[in-house]
Amino acid sequence: MTEPAALELEREPDVTEGAEPTLLVATPEGDVCDVPGLPAFGRSGRLVQKLDPDELIPMPYGTQLYLLPGRRPAVAAGQEEQLPEGAVAVAAFLPPRYTALRLAAYTVLPGAPQLPLYCYAAVCWYRGQFHVAAIEVDQDPKHDPQMFLPRVLRRYVKRMRKQYPRNRIVGHLADRCALRYGCANAMNFFYRRWEMPIPVAAACNAACVGCISAQPDSPIEPPQQRLDFTPEVSEIVEIAVPHLEQAPGAMVSFGQGCEGEPLMRAELIEEAIRAIRRQTARGTIHLNTNGSRPDALRRLCAAGLDSVRISMNSVYRPWYELYYRPRGYCFEDVLESFRVAREHGCFVSLNYLTFPGVTDSVVETDAFRRFLNDVRPNMVQWRNLNIDPDVYVELLGVEQELAAVGLKCWIERLREEFPWLRHGYLNPPRELWSGGSWAEVFRAGQ
Ligand code: SF4
Incomplete structure (x- = not known):
């Protein structure tokens, strides 16, 4: 298929300043x-x-x-x-x-x-x-393109590979994630700062229409190749502990774009969390998940998980099911996962896959108010849903224009109606949960 080409601007557009876009x-x-x-x-x-x-x-x-x-x-x-x-x-x-x-x-x-x-x-x-x-929607610098220099990154990758020559996670993060995909979390692992990824799962129990690591029944290629091995606990601990002990704003995160659903590997993660926490109490242990297995999540929380982000394209059940195509779990399980994580004192975010005209539609916003009052996440991350827009509206059965309030207006309203709810784009480390600033994180890391 034809990829949209990234464009080179060869000349400045010929324009006179006007009042109209x-x-x-x-x-x-x-x-x-x-x-x-x-x-x-x-x-x-x-x-x-x-x-x-x-x-x-x-x-x-x-x-x-x-x-x-x-x-x-x-x-x-x-x-x-x-x-x-x-x-x-x-x-x-x-x-x-x-x-x-x-x-x-x-x-x-x-x-x-x-x-x-x-x-x-x-x-x-x-x-x-x-x-x-x-x-x-966020001031977090973790994924800012200006924070990465290719030459420096290559040097850090070389150094880390030398330090962990047999660790397959390091090899995967280097060759695929950092150097090929430009994954910011993977690059930050090599910079030894902020949030680092720990992919563990090859399988998934959902079949999201916009999954970036598996597109079995679609004419398009997934932009990332899925992890094809299961790491040992020792491989996880070997790199997670030094990162948590040394990195400023340190986080280690299970559940990445290049893998399946980490709750499919809950036993492995549980063992890894316990082993990590036997060695260090510093930093944030985080999980990005589809929230499909509340019982497994409960075990991870009990083992010492600090922070959870659960992804949903919609909190309106029919739209969620059409996009996620869950297998062996249901919408209610996802809501229960929010409740479980909150009960255990985790910092809980909704990874809200946002699409103008759907996310701010009256159908969705009514459901969203009910959702917030029910599960009370700490934060909403307003992530752009990456998908062909026509594929998405057809998938959801949006036949005509939906009544919508406008996304900007909706976010402003939410700030007024739910003042306890944080808004952002990226996972905050524990230093920022109760009002710390990135400037303080930077200072602490110097
Ligand atoms: S839950 Fe994640 S890994 Fe699973 S299908 Fe959806 S996007 Fe892909």
């Missing part, structure tokens, strides 16, 4: 330019509207622009003639910490390929620079 298009060769006089549109669910300046921010560092094959940019009725010949739609893939408020708007041409698993945020030209329809 202006359409950006790509030529088939990959040049990006604005089209003065044509307003920019964005998409929310199935609704296509002009971009609202109140929802725009200057394009953050680390954003990638994508050309969308077989897709023509959306324009107002009667303005099609003003589109340049062969114009192709453009979208923005946002760096971590930024949640898309509107997606790119386009018309799909016959024969267009399905889009790979990325988020396609709306991008435009406004007030003399690129803008995206997005909101910054």
